[in-house]
Amino acid sequence: MKSSPLQGRRVRLVIRRVEPWTVLKFSVLLFATLYLVFLVAGLVLWAAVTATGLRENIEKFIGDLIASDDFHILGPTMMRASAVGGFVLVVLGTGANVLFAVLYNLISDVIGGITIVFEERPRRRKGRAVELGEAPPLKPHKAARRRLVPRLPDGRQSDTTPMPDLPLVEPELVQPVDVTRPAD
Numbered sequence: 001m002k003s004s005p006l007q008g009r010r011v012r013l014v015i016r017r018v019e020p021w022t023v024l025k026f027s028v029l030l031f032a033t034l035y036l037v038f039l040v041a042g043l044v045l046w047a048a049v050t051a052t053g054l055r056e057n058i059e060k061f062i063g064d065l066i067a068s069d070d071f072h073i074l075g076p077t078m079m080r081a082s083a084v085g086g087f088v089l090v091v092l093g094t095g096a097n098v099l100f101a102v103l104y105n106l107i108s109d110v111i112g113g114i115t116i117v118f119e120e121r122p123r124r125r126k127g128r129a130v131e132l133g134e135a136p137p138l139k140p141h142k143a144a145r146r147r148l149v150p151r152l153p154d155g156r157q158s159d160t161t162p163m164p165d166l167p168l169v170e171p172e173l174v175q176p177v178d179v180t181r182p183a184d
Contacts, residue, residue: 008121016113023101027094035086042082046075 049055055073063071108114 008119011118011120013116013118014113015116016108018101018104020098020101020105024094024098027097028090031090031093035090039082039086043079046078050075 046055049058059071059073063069
């Protein structure tokens, strides 16, 4: 028996506006995080290069290239330059992203935004198709299944033990309160 191909539903969404304030917050966090990651990675790399003696080899090689006998890479100067340069890149990158968001908003007013098509495809499960909108059956975790099954006094599991009757609780009625401002 041949099954018919499963049809999914398509949803067309249009992005008409990108909020510049959201882009600003996201960009600051993204670029600041990248800045810190690269700064820490640079410090770790600098410590490794110095500890292995590779820094002296690099200084000697560059000194030979520029015909200088007294060439040294200064660590504090490199750190200061990296910190200032990274901060400038964070500010410039954030500003560029906000500028692009504003430009997108202006352009989308003219052309109508970007259309995105989402397609929901049904999944096949054990030889049958799952209908769209149908929730998959829930399976409790093994530990949860053990807790749900009542136990007999001798420790065996029983699924016939009745649940105890719980008392019915009536909700309390709340009387309305008149809240008025006192006269001045």
